[in-house]
Amino acid sequence: MTTELLLHNCSVVDATRTEALTGAAVWISGNTIAAVGTEREVRDALGNRRHRVMDLGGRFVSPGLINMHTHLSLSLPGPRGAEVKAMSAPQLVLHMADGAARTLQCGVTTIRCVGEKDHADFPLKASIESGKLRGPRMFTAGRPICCTGGHGHGSSGGLECDGETGFRQGVRQQIRAGADFIKVMISGGISGQHEKIDTRQVTRGELEAAISTAHEWGRKITAHAGPAPVIAEAVELGLDCVEHGYELTDEVTAAMAEKGCALVPTLVVTRCKSFFDELGVPEWMQQRSLGAGERHMQSFRSAVDAGVTVMLGSDMPPFWDFEGTSAAVRELEHMSDGALGPKAALAAATIVPAQWLRADDKLGTVETGKYADLIVTEGDPSLDTATYRSLSVVVKDGVVVRDDLSAVFEPQDAPA
Numbered sequence: 001m002t003t004e005l006l007l008h009n010c011s012v013v014d015a016t017r018t019e020a021l022t023g024a025a026v027w028i029s030g031n032t033i034a035a036v037g038t039e040r041e042v043r044d045a046l047g048n049r050r051h052r053v054m055d056l057g058g059r060f061v062s063p064g065l066i067n068m069h070t071h072l073s074l075s076l077p078g079p080r081g082a083e084v085k086a087m088s089a090p091q092l093v094l095h096m097a098d099g100a101a102r103t104l105q106c107g108v109t110t111i112r113c114v115g116e117k118d119h120a121d122f123p124l125k126a127s128i129e130s131g132k133l134r135g136p137r138m139f140t141a142g143r144p145i146c147c148t149g150g151h152g153h154g155s156s157g158g159l160e161c162d163g164e165t166g167f168r169q170g171v172r173q174q175i176r177a178g179a180d181f182i183k184v185m186i187s188g189g190i191s192g193q194h195e196k197i198d199t200r201q202v203t204r205g206e207l208e209a210a211i212s213t214a215h216e217w218g219r220k221i222t223a224h225a226g227p228a229p230v231i232a233e234a235v236e237l238g239l240d241c242v243e244h245g246y247e248l249t250d251e252v253t254a255a256m257a258e259k260g261c262a263l264v265p266t267l268v269v270t271r272c273k274s275f276f277d278e279l280g281v282p283e284w285m286q287q288r289s290l291g292a293g294e295r296h297m298q299s300f301r302s303a304v305d306a307g308v309t310v311m312l313g314s315d316m317p318p319f320w321d322f323e324g325t326s327a328a329v330r331e332l333e334h335m336s337d338g339a340l341g342p343k344a345a346l347a348a349a350t351i352v353p354a355q356w357l358r359a360d361d362k363l364g365t366v367e368t369g370k371y372a373d374l375i376v377t378e379g380d381p382s383l384d385t386a387t388y389r390s391l392s393v394v395v396k397d398g399v400v401v402r403d404d405l406s407a408v409f410e411p412q413d414a415p416a
C-alpha cells in the first residue's frame, strides 16, 4: 500500500526558485513528491486520503544533497588507512555499508563514487536500490583507471592500465561490471609519496582511448587531475569533469567553460589537518596537502569566474565529523564563502550535479514527480549555507530516515 505523508508548516526552497515559498506544504506519496505548494493547494490535492502529518515548525525543506566525489573504501596513508587496506572482501563491504548509512544521516541522499576497491560498490548499490540496506543513491565508477604505479594504484583499488589498448580495456571492464561513469587518473596527487601533484600520468593516446571508449558506451568520464597542461589536453579531447584541479590557470578554466567540462574542487582536502591527524596521515602528505591550499582556492575562483560548472564533492567521507559539522557541509561552506555565495552553492549541491548525472528528471529540486529526497534546516540555505549545520530531518525515497524533531508524527483521519 502506498503511504501518504504530508510535510506541513514549512517553507520550500530549491535552486530553481527565485525565493523560498513560505506557508508551504509537501505531499509525499510513496517515494515521490505528489504535490508541493501553499498549504491550501497541497491539502486540496491530497483530498481525503488517509495520511500521516509531520509538522516542521516553520523550517525549510530543500533537496537532499548530492556529493559528487566520495570513496566509501577510502584508505589514505597511515594506520587507519592500513586497516581498510587489510580488510577481507566481506569486511570491506560492511565497512562501506556503514559509511553509506552514515552519509545518508548527514543529508547526502545521492553520492557519486569516484573509485572504490574490488568492485564492492556494485553489490552495495544493488542492496541499497532493492531496499535491503539504507544508504544514498549511488552512481559509481567501479575501480579508477590509472597507469602502472599511477595515482591510487594498489591502495585505493586503482586498476593499472598502460597503452591505448590497456586504457580501452580498463574502461570496458568497469562498464561490464556496471559502472555508471568512468574515473581516470591523469596526474599525481596528494596521497602518493612517489609522485607529485603535477606528475603527468597518461599519454595523449591513452587519454583519447579512455575518453572515446567511455563516450562510445554512453558514459561520462571524469579525471583526477592537478596540473593545467594535461587538463587542457583532456578538455580538448572531450573530458566531462575535472576532480580537484589543484593548479588550474585562467586559460584552462576558459576552455573548460567553453567545452562544458565541470569541476568538483574538493576544497576540504587541502584544509583538513584534524582529519589527517585522526587517521594518522604521515607528515609528508600533510605538508603537501596543506601547502597546496592557497593555489587550490585560486583555481576554484578562476573556474567560477570563467563560468565553469562547479559541483559539491568532499573526497573526505561525507559524514565525517569535521569542524562542527559534516565534511560535506564544510566543503559546501568553503565553496560558498570562497566564490559562489549561498544561492549558487545550493545549486552546486543539488540540481547541477543532478544534471551532470542525467538524473534531473528525478533529482535536484522539490517538484512534483521527483523522488522525495529532502532535507530540513532551520534557515533558508539559498541565503545562508551554514544553515545546513542545523539539519534535523532527512527523507530519502519518501522514507523519513532521520528525524531529530522527534514525535511529530500523529495519525490523522481524513476530514469527514
Ligand SMILES: [Zn+2]
Pocket: 069, 071, 114, 315
Ligand atoms: Zn578522491
